[in-house]
Amino acid sequence: MAEQQAAILKPETLVEEFKKNGVTHVVTVPGSETNYLYELMRAQPWLDIIPAASEAQTFAIAFGLMIGKKVPICLIQNTGMLESGNSIRSHVLDSGWPFVFFVGYKGWTRHGATPESVARYTEPFLNAFGITYYLVEHDADGPRISLAFEEARAKNRPVAVLIGDEYHGFNR
């Protein structure tokens, strides 16, 4: 049980990774269970939180922030990502700038059977756009977030981080 607890993805780990990679703004539509992460982010004086009314907005707002040379990320859920295809195309693919966005992997079970269709379409959606992604499920996966930033900077492209721990990590 103790080992299981230690494996849980901690919101603090995400926030540390954001800081390490110079993130200035989080543009977000909350996912299913992100409230603790949201409160933690709001408590960071170096981080601006921008609540958006739709996921498509988050990518366009982030694009505007990047014009002003800030380092935004988007934090959304996979359901909203599916809604955001044209905004992703225009604002983060066509811009050709390094950019990382975080996607709550709703419905991800890791056990083969994936009853929620949104989970089944998540990775094919990213593949269709040619967006590479890193899966983060446990606290030990935290460094993969820095890998995503490194890849985005090296290739001047968007990179996604799929948060596959929807039901544990963000709410206490």
Next chain:
Amino acid sequence: MIHATDVFKVFQQHRGDAIVLWVGSSGRKWQEFSTNEKRDLNIRGAMGHTSSAALGIALSLPNEKIVIFDAEGALLMNLGILATIADKQPRNFYHFLLDNECYATTGGQPVPNAKNINYAGMARAAGYAAAYQFDDLESLTRQMGEILSQKGPVFVAIKVVPLIENEPMARRKRPPTRSRAETIQALQEELGLA
């Protein structure tokens, strides 16, 4: 209704150093009047999201005045942006809406409930610091200076004469314009961010 070109003539007199974005068939006319193209951003936003990008610019450059000439068809595709903007209360944000009551680029089909929507009322109710609506040039001319001197976010809905295009896209004449990347690069150089 006012001709968009007249709106731009009036605005140009008060522009100062404002960074200007535009969308739509009416907004495109701004390029004929701008005298400071280094501060013009041709974003070509996706389905109503130029206003979203403009918010990001306003938040990243709080000492710059950001002006967007939005279109009602675009705003209707992204109506939630009114609440998102109001939540952040950017003091440097001026949201003009050129309302021609139709999708002019696709032949002039009316937008939903074109004649009855109160966009300024929506912006005010969403939480903008101020909201105006105009359908005559004289009133707009009289108040433009005051509008641009107050703290944002300010919303200004203006009824404009539609510039309807029915030619097939390939036959439409467009003046040469800078690409999105070129306008961004020029702005960043102008601001010392490049």
